[in-house]
Amino acid sequence: MPETQQLQFSEIATQRKRRFADRSASVGVIGLGYVGLPLCILLSEAGFNVTGFDIDQKKIDDLEAGRSYIFRIPADDIQQARKNGFRATADFSRLAEQDAILLCVPTPLTNHREPDLSYIRDTAAAVAPWIQPGQLIVLESTTYPGTTDEVLIPLLESGNLRGLKAQKKDAPGLADAFFVAFSPEREDPGNTTVARRDIPKVVGGHDPVATELAATLYEGIFNRAVRVSGTRVAEMTKLLENIYRCVNIALVNELKVLSLRMGIDIWEVIDTAATKPFGFQAFQPGPGLGGHCIPIDPFYLSWKAKEYDFNTRFIELAGEVNEAMPEFVVQQVAKALNRQKKPLAGSKILMLGMSYKKDIDDLRESPSLTIIELLRAECAEVEYNDPYHPKVGRGRHYNLNMTSASLDDLEKYDCVLILTDHTTYDYDDIVLRAKLVVDTRNATKGIRSPTVFRC
Numbered sequence: 127m128p129e130t131q132q133l134q135f136s137e138i139a140t141q142r143k144r145r146f147a148d149r150s151a152s153v154g155v156i157g158l159g160y161v162g163l164p165l166c167i168l169l170s171e172a173g174f175n176v177t178g179f180d181i182d183q184k185k186i187d188d189l190e191a192g193r194s195y196i197f198r199i200p201a202d203d204i205q206q207a208r209k210n211g212f213r214a215t216a217d218f219s220r221l222a223e224q225d226a227i228l229l230c231v232p233t234p235l236t237n238h239r240e241p242d243l244s245y246i247r248d249t250a251a252a253v254a255p256w257i258q259p260g261q262l263i264v265l266e267s268t269t270y271p272g273t274t275d276e277v278l279i280p281l282l283e284s285g286n287l288r289g290l291k292a293q294k295k296d297a298p299g300l301a302d303a304f305f306v307a308f309s310p311e312r313e314d315p316g317n318t319t320v321a322r323r324d325i326p327k328v329v330g331g332h333d334p335v336a337t338e339l340a341a342t343l344y345e346g347i348f349n350r351a352v353r354v355s356g357t358r359v360a361e362m363t364k365l366l367e368n369i370y371r372c373v374n375i376a377l378v379n380e381l382k383v384l385s386l387r388m389g390i391d392i393w394e395v396i397d398t399a400a401t402k403p404f405g406f407q408a409f410q411p412g413p414g415l416g417g418h419c420i421p422i423d424p425f426y427l428s429w430k431a432k433e434y435d436f437n438t439r440f441i442e443l444a445g446e447v448n449e450a451m452p453e454f455v456v457q458q459v460a461k462a463l464n465r466q467k468k469p470l471a472g473s474k475i476l477m478l479g480m481s482y483k484k485d486i487d488d489l490r491e492s493p494s495l496t497i498i499e500l501l502r503a504e505c506a507e508v509e510y511n512d513p514y515h516p517k518v519g520r521g522r523h524y525n526l527n528m529t530s531a532s533l534d535d536l537e538k539y540d541c542v543l544i545l546t547d548h549t550t551y552d553y554d555d556i557v558l559r560a561k562l563v564v565d566t567r568n569a570t571k572g573i574r575s576p577t578v579f580r581c
């Protein structure tokens with residue numbers, strides 16, 4: 127941990143720290159998506175002067191009109207933030223006015239499942255010309271260790287015509303340097319039990335002063351900042367957290383497949399194991415991984431590991447098990463229909479839930495998207511219902527033109543397939559009316575019926 131009392135603060139860094147501590151600072155947030163927009167609201171509530179930057183003009187228009195485009199963020203929150211001075215813009219010259227700039231842009235995989243850093247590179251190129259001495263720039267996007275030091279900083283330095291450099295550990299006190307840190311976003315979408323403020327914020331600077339500046343800023347909106355020794359530790363910490371989740375989900379998914387063959391209820395097993403007060407954390411099996419994080423982030427590390435002649439076997443195996451789950455679900459639907467003497471081809475199937483997890487409106491990488499394709503490849507007739515997605519059009523890896531079906535005529539489907547266990551569904555009623563229910567989430571827990579097939 128850095129020894130804060132021994133740090134050499136330049137005059138300009140001291141001024142910034144004061145502005146972060148008394149919340150008089152101006153903060154720019156780049157990327158107004160699931161991470162960046164809630165961050166703007168938190169900063170704005172805390173009294174900072176916040177400007178959001180994006181290249182998506184529709185998002186800027188919505189925010190400027192006080193509208194929200196993320197389900198869990200009410201329009202009232204946007205309007206309140208606007209009263210506090212929050213503005214959204216595509217005018218990147220306004221970055222020059224900011225004391226701190228927080229980057230929250232996507233980090234997907236390419237079609238060859240390699241890290242796609244194009245959004246970080248584009249953002250760095252857009253930020254570089256406007257950098258000011260003493261400004262703090264923090265990368266929040268999840269990525270492999272080394273991205274901040276090896277990719278972001280060189281782009282910020284080379285694109286900056288005034289020749290400003292990032293403050294480094296071994297050359298402290300550059301009068302006109304800017305400061306760079308990495309601080310991962312740890313939000314858990316849909317989790318209403320942990321307040322965002324209570325999630326400790328990990329901060330690792332390119333130099334110790336950057337760590338301290340970023341920690342001071344985040345302490346204005348989070349109860350605790352966890353200072354670490356550098357950007358790589360902070361980058362790796364985020365990946366460890368997500369790989370831990372990915373591997374454990376793969377483990378319960380594999381044990382689910384085995385338990386089904388053995389006639390054992392895996393969900394009862396997990397609930398029972400969870401009664402142990404130490405050494406066990408419950409993870410839930412499901413139809414496959416989804417979201418912008420767990421199916422993607424581990425492969426950022428696998429890719430980087432190759433540079434060190436290292437094969438990340440746990441990550442590869444977990445990926446293999448989790449990616450096989452949609453196919454497994456389709457086999458189970460075929461099996462369940464078979465028991466009712468029906469073929470999968472030609473059967474009418476209603477999928478419940480398009481979001482990758484319950485009670486949220488995010489369908490990125492959702493297994494439901496894959497399962498639609500697999501069912502259609504077997505000539506099943508597929509419809510879906512999801513209160514969070516009245517329509518599903520086109521995305522990065524899908525091109526559907528579907529509208530959410532009504533739940534009024536459940537009787538007309540040969541099978542109702544539960545893929546996302548949204549709490550708004552009345553599962554007793556669904557089981558009562560459907561001819562067959564295939565449940566991949568244990569949403570029908572406690573309901574006894576010969577027409578329910580849990581898998």
Ligand SMILES: NC(=O)c1ccc[n+]([C@@H]2O[C@H](COP(=O)([O-])OP(=O)(O)OC[C@H]3O[C@@H](n4cnc5c(N)ncnc54)[C@H](O)[C@@H]3O)[C@@H](O)[C@H]2O)c1
Nearest residue numbers: 157158159160161180181182230231233248249267268311
């Ligand atoms: N969504 C989550 O729950 C979550 C949780 C933890 C970490 N993360 C990480 O946070 C990062 C952002 O994820 P997200 O879910 O908010 O993504 P998102 O797609 O919801 O939002 C990203 C935003 O960045 C904008 N953008 C893209 N390129 C830009 C550019 N060059 N300049 C300005 N804006 C640009 C997009 O228009 C979009 O509004 C990713 O690295 C992700 O892995 C996400």
